[in-house]
Amino acid sequence: MPPSPTTAVAAFRITKGFGSGAARTMALKGADFTAALGELQLIVGPSGCGKTTLLSIIAGTLVPDEGKVLVLGEELTQMSKGRVTDFRRRNIGFIFQQFNLIPTLTLVENASVPLLLNGVPRSKAERAANAMLEQVGLAGRGQNYPRQLSGGQQQRVAIARALVHDPRLVICDEPTSALDRETGHSVMGLLKEVARKADRSVIVVTHDPRVYDFADRIAEMEDGRVLTNQLASPETLHALHG
C-alpha cells in the first residue's frame, strides 16, 4: 500500500546486523513500522529487541542492511549521506537514550545546537534555547554545564534540544527514564502537545508504564520484529499494564 499523506514514517522489511562471523548479531530481522502525523506513537519491547536500532534508522543516523524507509514522504534509503544529514537537521528532533550533551558547552549552548546547525544566528538561537529550557523547568540554568546537573535535569536539556528547532518528527529513546513522576508527566505533556499538531509526529521508545496513557498508538517489538502496531485503546493499554 502506498503511504498516505498522513503517514509520518513508513519502514518496510528492515534488517540490520552488527559485527561479523560468529559474533554477528541481527538487531532487526525484517521489521515493518509505521507512524502517523498528528499522533504520539510508543514502541515497547524487551531489552535488546532492536528499539534503539530502529529509531536510529528512522533518524537516518544508521543505515539498514535491507529495506526501505520513508520519512515525511521522502525515501531516506535513496538519499546521499549529505542529504540525509541535511534532512535530519531540518525535520527531526532526537532524544538519545544516553543524553549526549556536549560537556564543554553550557546548557543554553547545548540546546541551541540544532538551530545553529540550521544557520540561525547565535543570539536568536540562544533566545529560543532559553525559552525551551524554561518550558522544561530549567529557567535560569542556561549558563550551567551538564556536569552541574542531575541526571533528570540533563535529560530535560536533551528534550529542550530535541524540540528547539520545532521539528516535524520527534524521536525519543526513553525520554522519562531519569525523571520523577511529576517531571515525567510534564515532559510527556510537552511531547503530546507537539503530537497534537496535524503535521507533526512523535515516536517514543519506553519501558515506563507511566507513559502508556499518553499514547495514541502502540507498537510492540520482539526479537528484531514489530509484532503489532495498534491504536491505543482501553484493551491494548490494559494488556500492556499486565
Ligand SMILES: Nc1ncnc2c1ncn2[C@@H]1O[C@H](COP(=O)(O)OP(=O)(O)OP(=O)(O)O)[C@@H](O)[C@H]1O
Ligand atoms: N553498535 C552495535 N554493535 C554491536 N551490536 C549492537 C550494536 N547496537 C546494537 N547491538 C545489538 O543489537 C541488538 C538490539 O540492540 P538495541 O540497542 O536496538 O536494543 P533495544 O531494544 O534498544 O534495547 P534496550 O531496551 O536495552 O535499550 C542487541 O542485541 C544489541 O546488543
Ligand SMILES: [Mg+2]
Ligand atoms: Mg535502546
